[in-house]
Amino acid sequence: MSGTSTGLMPPADAVTPVRHPEAPAPGELLGAHYGQCFGCGGGQPHGLQLEARAGDGVSVTAEFTVRPAHQGAPGLAHGGVLATALDETLGSLNWLLRVVSVTGRLETDFLLPVPVDTVLYLEAEVTAVAGRKIYSTATGRIGGPDGPVAVRADAVFIEVKVDHFIENGRPAEIRAAMNDPDQIRRVRAFEVNP
Numbered sequence: 339m340s341g342t343s344t345g346l347m348p349p350a351d352a353v354t355p356v357r358h359p360e361a362p363a364p365g366e367l368l369g370a371h372y373g374q375c376f377g378c379g380g381g382q383p384h385g386l387q388l389e390a391r392a393g394d395g396v397s398v399t400a401e402f403t404v405r406p407a408h409q410g411a412p413g414l415a416h417g418g419v420l421a422t423a424l425d426e427t428l429g430s431l432n433w434l435l436r437v438v439s440v441t442g443r444l445e446t447d448f449l450l451p452v453p454v455d456t457v458l459y460l461e462a463e464v465t466a467v468a469g470r471k472i473y474s475t476a477t478g479r480i481g482g483p484d485g486p487v488a489v490r491a492d493a494v495f496i497e498v499k500v501d502h503f504i505e506n507g508r509p510a511e512i513r514a515a516m517n518d519p520d521q522i523r524r525v526r527a528f529e530v531n532p
C-alpha cells in the first residue's frame with residue numbers, strides 16, 4: 339500500500355487477510371448489499387449500480403460505466419463519483435472477509451480524466467488486518483481491464499456490528515430493511531462470521 343497518510347499505514351502487529359472459507363467463489367457476482375445503496379443498489383436510478391465480483395484471495399473486481407448523470411465538468415466524470423466507485427468496490431471486500439465494515443479513511447488519487455460513457459474497470463484487495471481495522475487498496479482503469487490507471491485509492495475500513503446501522507440509520511429505512519427478507523438474508527450472511 340502506498341497511502342501517504344499515517345492512518346493508512348498498517349501497524350506492526352497487522353496480519354495478512356484471510357479469505358473466509360464461505361466467501362463467494364472467484365468470478366461470482368456479489369450482488370447489492372442494500373437495494374437503495376447509491377453505490378450498488380438497483381433501486382437508485384442515478385446511482386452507480388456497480389456490480390462487484392469475487393476475485394482470488396481477498397480481492398474483488400467491478401465495472402462501472404460513467405453516465406451523463408455522473409458529470410462534473412462537461413462530458414467528464416465528477417471526482418466524487420469516481421471516489422464513490424472506489425469506496426463501493428473497497429466496501430464489497432466485506433463479502434470476502436465476511437465481516438461488516440464501514441469506511442473510516444479513503445485517500446484518492448485522480449490520475450486521468452474519465453469521460454462519460456467510459457467503463458471504469460475496478461479492482462480492490464485487502465492488504466492487512468489489525469483488530470477491527472481493515473487496510474485495502476483499489477485501482478480504476480480505463481480502456482480495458484489492463485488499461486492505464488485513471489483513479490486509485492487506499493483505505494482503512496473499520497469493522498462494526500450490524501447494530502451500527504440499526505442505531506444510526508433513519509428509522510423508516512431501518513424498518514423497511516427489517517421487513518425485507520432479502521435484506522435479512524444478506525445481513526445474516528455476515529452475522530454467522532465466527
Ligand SMILES: CCCCCCCCCCCC(=O)SCCNC(=O)CCNC(=O)[C@H](O)C(C)(C)COP(=O)(O)OP(=O)(O)OC[C@H]1O[C@@H](n2cnc3c(N)ncnc32)[C@H](O)[C@@H]1OP(=O)(O)O
Pocket residue numbers: 345346371372377425426429430432438439440441442443469470471494496498503525
Ligand atoms: C446492512 C448492510 C451491511 C453492509 C454495509 C457495507 C457498507 C459499505 C458501503 C461502502 C462504504 C461506505 O461508504 S461506509 C459509509 C461511510 N462511513 C461511515 O459512515 C463511518 C462513520 N464513522 C463511524 O461510524 C465511526 O467513526 C467508526 C465506526 C468508523 C469508528 O468508530 P468506533 O466504532 O467508535 O471505533 P473507534 O474506537 O473510534 O476506532 C476503532 C479503531 O479504528 C481506528 N479508526 C477509527 N476511525 C479511523 C479513521 N478514520 N482512520 C484510521 N483509523 C481509524 C481507531 O484508531 C481505532 O484503532 P485502534 O485503537 O483499535 O488501533
